[in-house]
Amino acid sequence: NISSLDQKDQLAFYANAYNAWILHEALAKYPTRSVKDTFFTFFTNKRIKVAGQQTSFNALEKETIRAKFRDPRIHFALNCASSSCPPLQPEAFSGEKLDGQFEKLAKGFVNSDRGVRYSAENKTAKLSKIFDWYKEDFEDGGPVQFINKRRATPLPADVKISYQDYDWSLNEAK
Secondary structure (H helix, E strand, C coil): CHHHCCHHHHHHHHHHHHHHHHHHHHHHHCCCCEHHHHHCCHHHHCCEEECCEEECHHHHHHHHHHHHHCCHHHHHCCCCCECCCCCCCCCCCCHHHHHHHHHHHHHHHHCCCCCEEEECCCCEEEECHHHHHCHHHHCCCHHHHHHHCCCCCCCCCCCEEEECCCCCEECCCC
């Protein structure tokens, strides 16, 4: 029974379930070039069973994971199988290691071009579209403050922000 677990174990369970189901769907549709073109509708239409309940990927992410746990680092732990998504980590999440796992993923993402492309010459930063789509999740100072807490070289206060185009091509090992 998931409700008997503490908050961190519950979040680890839901994040693992989301990623496992995404991998299952990507493999079922393989080969495909694009998540968006081939199986994008599964985010809303596909019914999956998680913790004994039928749900969709969107509902699991928005109504369970984001609404219940309110941890912006979740955006770097969930993988939608597209090239612009943060990479999967090589192990399952566990409640006792969750803070460290989430923090490592968030730091890795904001220090990569996939997360933040900064030009010191132009004082511009192109952020992942994730920071635009979910900006309300980064309410404590917004995305730039979240990024600067984790980036090796913080963005300057006068940086001009724009967002990268999202690459929906399948994130596959080659």
